[in-house]
Amino acid sequence: MRQMKKVAVLGAGVMGAAIAAHLANAGIEVLLLDMVPEQAKGAVASEKAQRNLIADQALTALAKSKPAALYAPEYVAWIETGNFDDDSHRLKECDWVIEVVLENLEVKKRLFQDKVVPNLSADAILSSNTSGLSVNELAQALPVDVRRRFMVTHFFNPPRYMRLMEMVPCSETDPNLLRSMAAFMDKRLGKGVVFAKDTPNFIANRIGTYAGAATWRHMVEMGLTVEEVDVVTGQAMARPKTGTFALWDLVGIDTVVRVMDNSYQLLTDDDERELFRVPESTRRMVAEGLTGKKGKGGFFKRENVDGNSVKSCYDPESGAYRECVAPKFASVGAAKQIDAPGLRVKTLLAGTDKAADFAWRTLRDTLIYTAKRLTEIADDVVNVDNAMKWGYNWDLGPFELLDALGVASFVARADRDGVALPQWLREVESFYRVEQGKRFFYSIADRKYREVPTTRGQISLTLLKSAGGVAEQNSAASLIDIGDGIFCLEFHSKMNTIGGDTLAMIQKGLRRSESDGLGMVIANEGSLFSAGANLMLIAMACAEGAWDDLNLTVKSFQRAMMAIKYSGIPVVAAPHSLVMGGGCETCLHADAINAHAETYMGLVEIGVGLIPAGGGTKEMALRAIRLAEANGADVTPFLLKNYQNIAMAKMSSSATELMYMGLMRPGDGITLALDRRIYDAKLKAISLAANYRPGRPEAAVKAPGRGIAASIKTQLWNLEQGGFISAYDHYLAAGIADVITGGDVPAGTIISEEYLLDLERETFLKFCGQKKTQERIQHMLKKGKPLRN
Secondary structure, three states: OOOOOEEEEEOOOHHHHHHHHHHHHOOOEEEEEEOOOHHHOOOOOOOHHHHOHHHHHHHHHHHHOOOOOOOOHHHHHHEEEEEHHHHHHHHHHOOEEEEOOOOOHHHHHHHHHHHHHHHOOOOOEEEEOOOOOOHHHHHOOOOHHHHOOEEEEEEOOOOOOOOEEEEEEOOOOOHHHHHHHHHHHHHOOOOEEEEEOOOOOOOHHHHHHHHHHHHHHHHHHHOOOHHHHHHHOOHHHOOOOOOOHHHHHHHOHHHHHHHHHHHHHHOOOOOOHHHHOOOHHHHHHHHOOOOEOOOOEOOEEEEEEOOEEEEEEEEOOOOEEEEOOOOOOHHHHHHOOOOOHHHHHHHHHOOOOHHHHHHHHHHHHHHHHHHHHHHHHEOOHHHHHHHHHHHOOOOOOHHHHHHHHOHHHHHHHHHHOOOOOOHHHHHOOOOEEEEOOEEEEEEOOOOEEEEOOOOOOOOOHHHHHHOOOEEEEOOOEEEEEOOOOEEEEEEOOHHHOEOHHHHHHHHHHHHHHHHHOOEEEEOOOOOOOEOOEOHHHHHHHHHHOOHHHHHHHHHHHHHHHHHHHOOOOOEEEOOOEEEEOHHHHHHHOOOEEEEEOOEEEEOOHHHHOOOOOOOHHHHHHHHHHHHHHHHOOOOHHHHHHHHHHHHOOOOOOOHHHHHHHOOOOOOOEEEOOHHHHHHHHHHHHHHHHOOOOOOOOOOOEEOOOHHHHHHHHHHHHHHHHOOOOOHHHHHHHHHHHHHHOOOOOOOOOEEOHHHHHHHHHHHHHHHHOOHHHHHHHHHHHHHOOOOOO
16 A cells, blocks of 8 residues: 655645645645735745745634534644745655646646646656546646556545545556555545546546436426425435435535536537536526525525524525425335335335326436446446445445346336336346355446455455354344454444343343454444434333333443443444444443544433433543542542533544543544444454453442532532523533532542442433423434423
8 A cells, every 4th residue: 555644735725625634634744735825926935924825724714614624623733834836846745746726627737737747756646636627638738757647536525524535547547556546545544435437527426417417307397396306315215315405505506517517518429418508597596696505595595584594495497585395295204214225215216196206207317327327437336336325425326226126127117118228237137246245246348247346454244244144143233253253243223222132232242252252343334333222212111100120221231331341352342423322331331442533422311311321421430530540630620521521412523532532542543444444443352352351340439529519510500590501401410410420428438330330320210200301302202303491
């Protein structure tokens, strides 16, 4: 894999600065250059503040960007600024130079010739972040020896969060360099790499733009509104909940127009070229400044009317806004009840209302277009499917969706519509198949099935299970043998919530791992790690007054967490995405954490009127006490920090922030590549197993004491009086203060870990008995957001 110690980013616009930020996230030094501002052209080179103004302002804007471009604000120190005129000679210091200037062929070529080529080191890689310009045309501006080191590296915006990296070689690019860069993109930057061909807009924007254009055509033909379209083209169609037009608002309608214009201009031989022609009403929106979230409005906008927030929708026909009407379609409602994305789309298409008809027409056209263009834009179906999943966040790629619908069934229905489709599509039974733990794809080039390429260090739980790797299993969780003496405990309940079956499998999995292995990893491949304890079960127990049962359930949760903490083998948690409440507690009790960089974790139980009672409050108390002892310091500041995390239901905005929050500790790891997370956790478990010494429950802990709790309660009273928290927030936060400080005892009183667990459980049950907590739980279950009562 190519090593990159320093990278130059040429162009400090929104995209260039964000790319620089993500390189800094990965621990790579960055030189960010842009033009000298017009007003500073006469300034001498020593007047850096004037001449570097554009790049410096971009750096300042990074600190305020939302969503945050940096994992931590201090990472901005990894970025050094400069300008093209004074600092181009410093490109010799860089291993990789990436151009991110204006999307204009001549501007890019001139920059290459004037500033880059004369200063590029002999083995540095040069790339362009173009979203659709020809890599071979760009290469014409470069000497022959540089062309072998040149390629397109197309980041998707925002670079930190969007996984897709489209790589496009020119005809003279060294294939070994291309592979080396792909490995770097995967491992160091966490990118999902797809290889595209040198065609307009490459893969993702070519298909994504077509899908949007087809959606517009059928919306107009069927007389649907923008809000009706979005409810159909969102989650019901196995796509992001934004739908089509809310997504356009998000990325910028002007950006959508630019991509469509580029397509229309360059796709002269495309038989569906006319579909890319920008509708006049959309062009008019851009002219009027209605460019979406960044403009005066878009297809949707919110306004205050008589003190109320009212959502308005744009009517393309009249060119005016009107109040949105929440659409209700039986087919969409039925689809949303189903978790599996393929079955969800099949359910939607099986409907008899206009939403189902509209969904079929748009999907039919998009899937046929993708099939027609496959060999033009990519080498195989895998690259296309990954591009749409990683670049547009589709749950399934086009060919995966064809498999889910049934290729033969799709072809038959398209035939009934009288729609032409590629002949080869009639020959395919399925595009993917799994055999003996390996996944194969149908190759159009030779009509054979070939193994889907995997990167080194990629562990697929799905494939391991298909090959008989399941050691233990129940309805909520499985234990999978991932090799080298390590087992993986996988949650697979709805939203990976933790209930009785999960707790049983934790205990069973630990026993099996202790008897047959060296260590255990806790991880899964779901869209989120865990939404925490099963709130519905808690709500039902509260409604029935089943307090004894609830007490036993909480005790069972605590026992499972303690079993993780004090097992005879090392346990490593590998969280990703959302890690809430009980999911967070599961990680806290592991010997180590190896988190994906985009991990959003926290003890958030107060949001539903509860206390972390699976050992979370106990664990944060113990961590504060031991940290104070290790530093010979007063426990108060350490304890207050951990208390605030719980009382404010603080969620991390990245795995890096978990370090600052005290939820991860020195020695824990962060992996940027999502597919490597489980492998890295496995390596950590193996290393810990070499000299593993199991711990024992703590029997002699000095309680922080009621004095600190009293101080916290004084602050809570002030917050309530100032209107910052409700009386019930005050009540809950005071209860948490009592537990985390060790209860109603003097400072220094010797308590045990078990005692803290008892305090947690008692307080949890007390909170459950409160009407306002029950209201909070019901509100969360119905609305999906916390109630402040």
